[in-house]
Amino acid sequence: xxxxxxxxxxxxxxxxxxxxxxxxxxxxxxxxxxxxxxxxxxxxxxxxxxxxxxxxxxxxxxxxxxxxxxxxxxxxxxxxxxxxxxxxxxxxxxxxxxxxxxxxxxxxxxxxxxxxxxxxxxxxxxxxxxxxxxxxxxxxxxxxxxxxxxxxxxxxxxxxxxxxxxxxxxxxxxxxxxxxxxxxxxxxxxxxxxxxxxxxxxxxxxxxxxxxxxxxxxxxxxxxxxxxxxxxxxxxxxxxxxxxx
Amino acid sequence: xxxxxxxxxxxxxxxxxxxxxxxxxxxxxxxxxxxxxxxxxxxxxxxxxxxxxxxxxxxxxxxxxxxxxxxxxxxxxxxxxxxxxxxxxxxxxxxxxxxxxxxxxxxxxxxxxxxxxxxxxxxxxxxxxxxxxxxxxxxxxxxxxxxxxxxxxxxxxxxxxxxxxxxxxxxxxxxxxxxxxxxxxxxxxxxxxxxxxxxxxxxxxxxxxxxxxxxxxxxxxxxxxxxxxxxxxxxxxxxxxxxxxxxxxxxxxxxxxxxxxxxxxxxxxxxxxxxxxxxxxxxxxxxxxxxxxxxxxxxxxxxxxxxxxxxxxxxxxxx
Amino acid sequence: xxxxxxxxxxxxxxxxxxxxxxxxxxxxxxxxxxxxxxxxxxxxxxxxxxxxxxxxxxxxxxxxxxxxxxxxxxxxxxxxxxxxxxxxxxxxxxxxxxxxxxxxxxxxxxxxxxxxxxxxxxxxxxxxxxxxxxxxxxxxxxxxxxxxxxxxxxxxxxxxxxxxxxxxxxxxxxxxxxxxxxxxxxxxxxxxxxxxxxxxxxxxxxxxxxxxxxxxxxxxxxxxxxxxxxxxxxxxxxxxxxxxxxxxxxxxxxxxxxxxxxxxxxxxxxxxxxxxxxxxxxxxxxxxxxxxxxxxxxxx
Numbered sequence: 073x074x075x076x077x078x079x080x081x082x083x084x085x086x087x088x089x090x091x092x093x094x095x096x097x098x099x100x101x102x103x104x105x106x107x108x109x110x111x112x113x114x115x116x117x118x119x120x121x122x123x124x125x126x127x128x129x130x131x132x133x134x135x136x137x138x139x140x141x142x143x144x145x146x147x148x149x150x151x152x153x154x155x156x157x158x159x160x161x162x163x164x165x166x167x168x169x170x171x172x173x174x175x176x177x178x179x180x181x182x183x184x185x186x187x188x189x190x191x192x193x194x195x196x197x198x199x200x201x202x203x204x205x206x207x208x209x210x211x212x213x214x215x216x217x218x219x220x221x222x223x224x225x226x227x228x229x230x231x232x233x234x235x236x237x238x239x240x241x242x243x244x245x246x247x248x249x250x251x252x253x254x255x256x257x258x259x260x261x262x263x264x265x266x267x268x269x270x271x272x273x274x275x276x277x278x279x280x281x282x283x284x285x286x287x288x289x290x291x292x293x294x295x296x297x298x299x300x301x302x303x304x305x306x307x308x309x310x311x312x313x314x315x316x317x
Numbered sequence: 318x319x320x321x322x323x324x325x326x327x328x329x330x331x332x333x334x335x336x337x338x339x340x341x342x343x344x345x346x347x348x349x350x351x352x353x354x355x356x357x358x359x360x361x362x363x364x365x366x367x368x369x370x371x372x373x374x375x376x377x378x379x380x381x382x383x384x385x386x387x388x389x390x391x392x393x394x395x396x397x398x399x400x401x402x403x404x405x406x407x408x409x410x411x412x413x414x415x416x417x418x419x420x421x422x423x424x425x426x427x428x429x430x431x432x433x434x435x436x437x438x439x440x441x442x443x444x445x446x447x448x449x450x451x452x453x454x455x456x457x458x459x460x461x462x463x464x465x466x467x468x469x470x471x472x473x474x475x476x477x478x479x480x481x482x483x484x485x486x487x488x489x490x491x492x493x494x495x496x497x498x499x500x501x502x503x504x505x506x507x508x509x510x511x512x513x514x515x516x517x518x519x520x521x522x523x524x525x526x527x528x529x530x531x532x533x534x535x536x537x538x539x540x541x542x543x544x545x546x547x548x549x550x551x552x553x554x555x556x557x558x559x560x561x562x563x564x565x566x567x568x569x570x571x572x573x574x575x576x577x578x579x580x581x582x583x584x585x586x587x588x589x590x591x592x593x594x595x596x597x598x599x600x601x602x603x604x605x606x607x608x609x610x611x612x613x614x615x616x617x618x619x620x621x622x623x624x625x626x627x628x629x630x631x632x633x634x635x636x
Numbered sequence: 637x638x639x640x641x642x643x644x645x646x647x648x649x650x651x652x653x654x655x656x657x658x659x660x661x662x663x664x665x666x667x668x669x670x671x672x673x674x675x676x677x678x679x680x681x682x683x684x685x686x687x688x689x690x691x692x693x694x695x696x697x698x699x700x701x702x703x704x705x706x707x708x709x710x711x712x713x714x715x716x717x718x719x720x721x722x723x724x725x726x727x728x729x730x731x732x733x734x735x736x737x738x739x740x741x742x743x744x745x746x747x748x749x750x751x752x753x754x755x756x757x758x759x760x761x762x763x764x765x766x767x768x769x770x771x772x773x774x775x776x777x778x779x780x781x782x783x784x785x786x787x788x789x790x791x792x793x794x795x796x797x798x799x800x801x802x803x804x805x806x807x808x809x810x811x812x813x814x815x816x817x818x819x820x821x822x823x824x825x826x827x828x829x830x831x832x833x834x835x836x837x838x839x840x841x842x843x844x845x846x847x848x849x850x851x852x853x854x855x856x857x858x859x860x861x862x863x864x865x866x867x868x869x870x871x872x873x874x875x876x877x878x879x880x881x882x883x884x885x886x887x888x889x890x891x892x893x894x895x896x897x898x899x900x901x902x903x904x905x906x907x908x909x910x911x912x913x914x915x916x917x918x919x920x921x922x923x924x925x926x927x928x929x930x931x932x933x934x935x936x
Contacts, residue, residue, distance in 0.1 A: 613735060
């Protein structure tokens with residue numbers, strides 16, 4: 073399953089504190105061009121998994137291979153150069169800088185002309201942002217901030233875009249807007265790994281999914297199959313997956 | 318020869334123990350309550366000057382000269398320094414830690430400025446002399462004098478130590494440590510958290526003042542130059558080396574660092590020609606500074622630092 | 637009372653501003669109150685003095701125009717700016733970076749306080765406590781009107797400060813490194829995710845802070861005197877300026893520095909020079925009690 077994968081995570085043991093692992097041997101594999109959802113109840117370790125891949129959380133054991141290379145222990149900023157982009161759940165834009173400056177900053181790894189081109193492309197994808205390009209990001213609404221965070225992450229033309237609960241704190245309408253954008257983005261060839269609490273919306277968008285619980289893998293499979301699996305719904309007491317079916 | 322050595326030994330230990338009293342005071346503020354006081358020298362100065370002004374004979378053009386007994390002077394020193402700590406604390410304890418550090422640093426600078434310039438109050442740069450020494454009648458026989466002093470300082474230190482040990486293990490002490498560790502627990506105590514901090518700050522301050530008085534009556538003479546950042550720094554080094562959060566550590570650290578200080582002083586006397594010795598004295602501070610840095614890097618708990626009574630600020634540094 | 641205090645205050649304020657810029661940058665990016673910053677000022681002055689003596693054996697050492705200094709000091713000053721930056725970097729590498737990995741900010745402040753004492757005492761040992769001067773030439777003060785007189789060196793100080801502040805402002809607002817510094821100052825973890833090498837930014841910050849401190853030290857040495865405690869005596873005004881201006885704000889540090897300089901100068905006119913240090917302390921206290929975020933600050 074992992075052969076030829078863009079991202080292959082195996083037997084990952086990771087956590088914030090030495091000796092207190094949150095992930096206990098979890099693993100996922102993602103292939104180019106797909107959208108994969110990472111689901112699970114609170115505390116399952118899904119956020120920790122993407123943060124570990126992004127280099128923000130210490131990894132104690134296991135392997136992380138991206139684009140054919142081991143990236144375990146790599147410094148966060150070097151992953152950007154390899155084409156791995158991460159949108160954290162909170163504090164995902166620089167609130168003291170303008171929209172334009174946020175994009176300029178993220179595009180630094182590109183040559184000047186490529187950067188200008190990418191910024192134009194981002195404004196094309198997110199016209200709302202262009203209208204307020206000189207506005208300080210701290211003054212944006214929640215939904216606009218999320219869009220900026222995603223635009224910021226796309227600046228480097230990543231091979232893999234990881235998002236941690238992009239719908240958190242957003243209304244259903246805004247959630248739909250964000251997910252709609254992600255579908256658009258996938259069409260440009262970007263692979264997407266999506267951590268979500270809103271399992272229904274995530275599985276409607278994704279091709280495949282993994283369900284984690286207590287730091288380990290529980291279920292995996294094609295999105296429609298997961299969406300209709302009662303065992304998966306069982307993990308979420310009163311979850312949107314169960315109620316939607 | 319033997320008598321001289323004993324005499325010096327007593328003098329050394331007495332001085333070290335007078336520093337230990339300051340350390341014990343700092344331990345209440347920092348070790349127990351997590352208050353970062355970089356103005357230790359200021360409170361020591363307040364105590365020293367208070368006691369001096371209360372007990373010395375009158376001097377033309379200068380306040381004081383009440384010629385009261387030494388005991389009154391020492392009690393006055395504790396009250397004055399405690400009050401000073403109360404005022405400073407009431408104004409500044411709500412500030413976050415690094416701002417508290419800068420502010421207390423400024424307080425000490427301001428106090429030293431007053432000591433240096435308010436000649437009518439403090440005698441200005443000339444300081445205050447003729448401070449009565451306890452058991453002055455024994456001054457003729459140095460050994461007896463030093464031993465009696467040692468007994469006196471040792472007595473004060475011992476009383477302070479045991480009193481503080483009781484306090485540390487009391488409910489009051491537990492509240493302090495809770496406040497030190499957990500801001501939200503502190504917040505749930507509401508205004509009371511700051512009141513506890515203030516109490517700890519004042520108690521620590523008054524001990525520092527007492528030490529200042531003890532030292533003043535030991536030497537017989539004080540001047541503004543005694544109360545400079547280098548003093549604050551020495552005391553911090555003593556507490557960190559000995560083990561902050563720990564009363565025994567405070568005393569041990571005082572003896573160890575004072576020992577190193579004296580040893581380095583000897584080394585300078587041996588290694589440098591007389592003309593260069595004053596200049597070489599600066600190296601003592603460099604040596605203590607390097608030692609402090611090394612301790613913080615290698616064993617931030619200090620020599621006697623215990624895990625459970627040490628602030629997580631220090632414990633975190635060891636992991 | 638004359639308006640001389642304005643001139644003196646502005647000159648002193650300019651030097652305070654330069655020191656405060658370095659302090660506010662390191663404070664906001666490294667998040668601890670660095671007590672050694674004042675000593676970087678002192679070390680900058682002494683390094684320049686020593687280098688100038690060496691360079692003066694090769695370069696002609698006559699003074700340039702109306703100023704009291706010549707090319708040796710200019711050349712020495714530039715090299716010393718680099719060396720002081722490296723000194724700051726060395727302090728970080730040996731002490732602060734290691735403590736940062738494990739400890740909290742308070743331990744860093746304690747360590748910096750200790751390092752400060754060690755640094756100034758080392759200067760005292762190497763050079764003795766006696767004040768020394770870059771040159772023994774007396775400068776003729778130029779009357780500017782309204783009872784105000786300034787020396788050419790003081791005018792140079794104002795001019796150089798303006799240039800350095802302008803350069804720093806452009807750097808921080810228009811260049812990538814400036815944006816990167818602002819990013820790390822706001823959120824180091826996010827900065828890493830967007831591809832910024834946070835360690836490199838930290839190193840750059842130390843270099844800049846050290847270089848600016850050196851410049852302040854040289855000017856202080858030119859206009860006043862050089863002695864081992866010259867920089868550490870500025871600690872309270874520096875902290876007051878940086879906090880008054882708002883930690884992390886360069887324009888704030890400049891405005892803060894000028895305000896502190898003018899307030900001290902005015903205070904000296906009114907109550908005499910003895911309590912000069914207390915003025916900065918009172919300003920600091922007022923700011924911390926009334927508006928701890930400062931004039932231009934974004935975070936407390």
